[in-house]
Amino acid sequence: MRYLTIALTKGRLAKKTMELFDKIGINCVEMQDEKSRKLIFVNEELKLKLFLAKGPDVPTYVEYGAADFGIVGKDTILEEGRQIYEVLDLNIGNCDMCVCGPKEAGKYLEHHQFIRVATKYPNIARDYFYNRKHQTVDIIKLNGSIELAPIVGLSEVIVDIVETGATLKENGLCVLEKIVPLSARVVVNPVSMKMEDDRIKKIIKDLRNVIEKQ
Ligand SMILES: Nc1ncnc2c1ncn2[C@@H]1O[C@H](COP(=O)(O)OP(=O)(O)OP(=O)(O)O)[C@@H](O)[C@H]1O
Ligand SMILES: O=P(O)(O)OC[C@H]1O[C@H](OP(=O)(O)OP(=O)(O)O)[C@H](O)[C@@H]1O
Numbered sequence: 001m002r003y004l005t006i007a008l009t010k011g012r013l014a015k016k017t018m019e020l021f022d023k024i025g026i027n028c029v030e031m032q033d034e035k036s037r038k039l040i041f042v043n044e045e046l047k048l049k050l051f052l053a054k055g056p057d058v059p060t061y062v063e064y065g066a067a068d069f070g071i072v073g074k075d076t077i078l079e080e081g082r083q084i085y086e087v088l089d090l091n092i093g094n095c096d097m098c099v100c101g102p103k104e105a106g107k108y109l110e111h112h113q114f115i116r117v118a119t120k121y122p123n124i125a126r127d128y129f130y131n132r133k134h135q136t137v138d139i140i141k142l143n144g145s146i147e148l149a150p151i152v153g154l155s156e157v158i159v160d161i162v163e164t165g166a167t168l169k170e171n172g173l174c175v176l177e178k179i180v181p182l183s184a185r186v187v188v189n190p191v192s193m194k195m196e197d198d199r200i201k202k203i204i205k206d207l208r209n210v211i212e213k214q
Helices: 012-023 055-064 074-080 105-111 122-129 148-152 166-170 190-195 197-213
Strands: 004-009 040-043 048-053 069-073 085-089 095-101 114-119 136-141 157-162 174-182 184-188
Touching: 004 012, 004 055, 012 069, 012 184, 012 197, 048 055, 055 069, 055 074, 055 184, 069 074, 074 122, 074 174, 074 184, 085 190, 085 197, 095 105, 105 157, 105 174, 114 122, 122 136, 122 157, 122 174, 148 157, 157 174, 166 174, 184 190, 184 197, 190 197
Parallel strands: 004 048, 004 069, 114 136, 114 157
Antiparallel strands: 040 048, 069 184, 085 184, 095 157, 095 174
């Protein structure tokens, strides 16, 4: 039997994903050793290979078939636009993609002809503002601490993830418009879905059962 390769997202989603995997009998203890520099973990018994990657790289591994399937945030799926199947919502890492800014920017957003939008998600922002044909929207790509942009005058608004709202609140900003709810999803390579159908389907079914019980 060939090995199935699974790509997990590093960072915020990692711990919760591994907890779910543990519950369906896929042991991830070795992957949780933060001191280790090991990149790939082989489960001989289940014929699985697991690895952790940066979020935006997970859809890339899955599209090319280097991973048969992966776990990644919906934000990343939308932003990367890869040829992959999204098959299950894991209901972890729940948050929202929003347009945010100072309260006054709400009116600016409605009436002004020229809007600057800072974001780590330029494709999501471009798609969202695409329909506002009467406005010119300048999308400014940043790599973190997006909330700084309207504070220092780089942009009027931002497109970013809001979870608890604490970052916005502490910086005098608020949600102006909600774009889309987000959570972690299972994504599958289209060829793997056909070739390894039964094994992948079994893992998806087991994950679904665990989620439904939670
Ligand atoms: N408060 C949050 N902020 C950012 N992402 C969140 C949050 N809550 C849940 N998520 C989800 O967790 C995923 C991974 O988030 P994480 O912050 O670890 O990655 P990242 O923002 O790409 O990290 P970094 O840029 O620091 O490498 C996101 O893609 C998103 O789906
Ligand atoms: O609503 P909250 O619970 O405050 O969470 C949202 C914040 O968390 C994320 O930033 P992150 O911590 O990933 O740092 P970054 O801005 O450097 O990417 C996100 O970009 C927001 O800034």
